[in-house]
Amino acid sequence: MREFELIRRFFDRGPARKAVLGIGDDCALVDAGEATLAVSTDMLVEGRHFFADMDPASLGHKALAVNLSDLAAMGAEPLGFTLAMALPRADQAWLQAFSQGLFALADRSGCELVGGDTTQGPLNLSLTVFGRLPRGVALRRDGAQPGDDLWVSGELGGAAHAVRRRYAAMAAAQGLDGRTLAGPDGGVSAQALRTGFPADVPALALARLERPEPRLALGMALRHLASSAIDLSDGLLGDLGHLCERSRCGAQLRVERVPLCPGLEGLDARERLSLALTGGDDYELCFTAAPENRPRIRRIGQELGLALTVVGQIDAGDRISLVDEDDRPVAFEGRAHEHFA
């Protein structure tokens, strides 16, 4: 493990700034003040959550971004994070790029690395982030009310488009049916994962997959405006389902209003709908708010330079209904609504 002295070179950044005591003792110490703490953890495994050939700087960014996205969805202010890594070997160039991508996002998010652990093993990145919230203002999943507007930030579907195009190209090269390669959770061979993205994947879609932007400023700005929020990691339909289930309500989703990632215009309508509703990895926020908060929320979007779109309403039902602009049901994979348990 001597080689892991390398780790120190790339991850030891001198005295702590936010922490009272940083890396080097049994624990880091962080002054939480008189606050509520928001904590979340995510583990990323090669071949499952990211392609084996992913640029390490992008991987460093994304590993932190998906965790920060959870803080954003609570409206929390980032404080710090821990990073536990299993690495097959100590590759200096890899570590340099990974740490650069990681710290670039950490620094501009005000989220300090306060602890870590490194071991040899199959590549595994396990991060825990924690943030601070004034008491009682968290954007929980269970606060949506019938009559609330349903909002999403940014544009959806880009990340999923890049993943699907890559799986389809891999499948075609192997004479397989693309649908049997369902996504990063599908257990595809390591060899297939190294074939790269097809050249026709829009750069913007690839950027959405590899460099998602956690919506931290939006989350904090929504503290007293949104009634509930969730981040979009698994796809709008699934994540909205979680929100409705926890809030014990239903939703009417106006599918034509769902903002799509530019660059997907050339796709047919069915594919676009599928990406918009079930494409994951967007890390945008889905949130609800009383209609009287619309002007203030629109102003936040303008100040942040971020599209914020009303895509439907919360209702008192127990399902998500997909409708068009004339309130007619829209069929999606044979269904016009999505039940949840």
Next chain:
Amino acid sequence: MREFELIRRFFDRGPARKAVLGIGDDCALVDAGEATLAVSTDMLVEGRHFFADMDPASLGHKALAVNLSDLAAMGAEPLGFTLAMALPRADQAWLQAFSQGLFALADRSGCELVGGDTTQGPLNLSLTVFGRLPRGVALRRDGAQPGDDLWVSGELGGAAHAVRRRYAAMAAAQGLDGRTLAGPDGGVSAQALRTGFPADVPALALARLERPEPRLALGMALRHLASSAIDLSDGLLGDLGHLCERSRCGAQLRVERVPLCPGLEGLDARERLSLALTGGDDYELCFTAAPENRPRIRRIGQELGLALTVVGQIDAGDRISLVDEDDRPVAFEGRAHEHFA
């Protein structure tokens, strides 16, 4: 990933007790009050930090115990932890035993599971614990002063004895030199790891390896008495070296006073010394305190039913000197003192 519904069965324990909001939202929420937060993370990989045949209940205990030991070494009160796991498969019997061992320790330590992530992959357990401390009372590594007593809790060497005996038996079975199999970090084949412990390993030594007891009550009791503390994960000489380095001081270690795990009496003197000084995995506390605090510290030991032993003194030097009861240097692997950088 449907099979990972199983996870919920073993890890969802209903409404949060300590947390304001437990598992099920984007983040857990924990009320930290007006406090300093202590945070630590450890990643355990099969074949490296534990033998592949380890009883899963013991593994659940140990995965949390080694993290809680870091809180103990800061004097922190446990609040909660996150658990990220990669599992090769969802094995119901394994999960049931693992979660039982984990939660038995979590419950009696007042440390609540507040977040988690599960994915498929080579077995990897990544925990982050956090605890609470009044401001300014943390037992840091950098507070030792010349003239302080040097203390250790419990008895040392049992865990390392069990590991060394197993490696020696594995090496003998394969006709190898036992010294080439240096410990769980040595990269031994999976097959060799499954040969089990030899029958002559004392049960107490095995218990110290597989069921270490984090010294949380001791750490909290030492808050205003100890000048510094560290937990013993890598062996007394190495961990004391970290403490001295951070405190910019040296230490005189009276090797005959180092308390040894019962059951090691039959070993020769050189082996006992090696286990006492470099055997890892003990998870006892090593701490320093002014001599006038001796009576109060002894009383704490009596109240906790835990051996607390003065094993030397801190001095103004830059090395750890090994001495006998007559202050004569004691040779250890050719050296009578251990320099640190």
